[in-house]
Amino acid sequence: MKKLIAVVVIVLGFAFNTNAQTVKTVSLEQTSGEFTQKSLTLSEGTYVFEVSNNNAAPEVGLVLIKDGKDGSKPENHIKDAYVSQMVKHGKKESSKEVILKKGTYKYFCPFNKTPQYTLVVE
Template identity: 85%
Template structure:
């Protein structure tokens, strides 16, 4: 009976490890009118975006959309990529977890008026 319980516990442990996803952090820095990271290439997975404000504007943020969609329409925004609160001068804020699948995305800040940069997920 003890062997059976031990086997079940080991199997449950392997199941949890197989289902556990590693969450990676993508650090982005904004300066006046731009992100310092002009393009990103990531592997498919779960990410948290960390945005820092290096005297870019009083408050900055992050918008992530699928390439080809209208970034001015909030319904196209990937809401979990929004930072938890506006990023003030000299501060950092993070997003919720975002599951990125293979494809091309665009990221930008509407408050600091950055260009739309390309994020490729392979």
């Protein structure tokens, strides 16, 4: 009986652990002066941001901050949301994994000078 309980606990542990590690991709496209996605609503979880540069600027990037923080201060940036390298014309780059909790965030590109757009996590 103890072995059966141990096996059930291990199987459940793997099931919950596998579910917890699901990473979703958020695709964002930049054109000149803006993101084409003007707002996002996501559920809590782990995300990778994929940013494409559709002739927006020679190089673009992504900054993600909690709503109410000053985006001009790098210490307020969620650094894992930065793309791995600047996104050149016609290219696509991805961020590291970012864990998003419930709340409101802002995203923007400081190089392409986009407005700050709203990302809501429910």
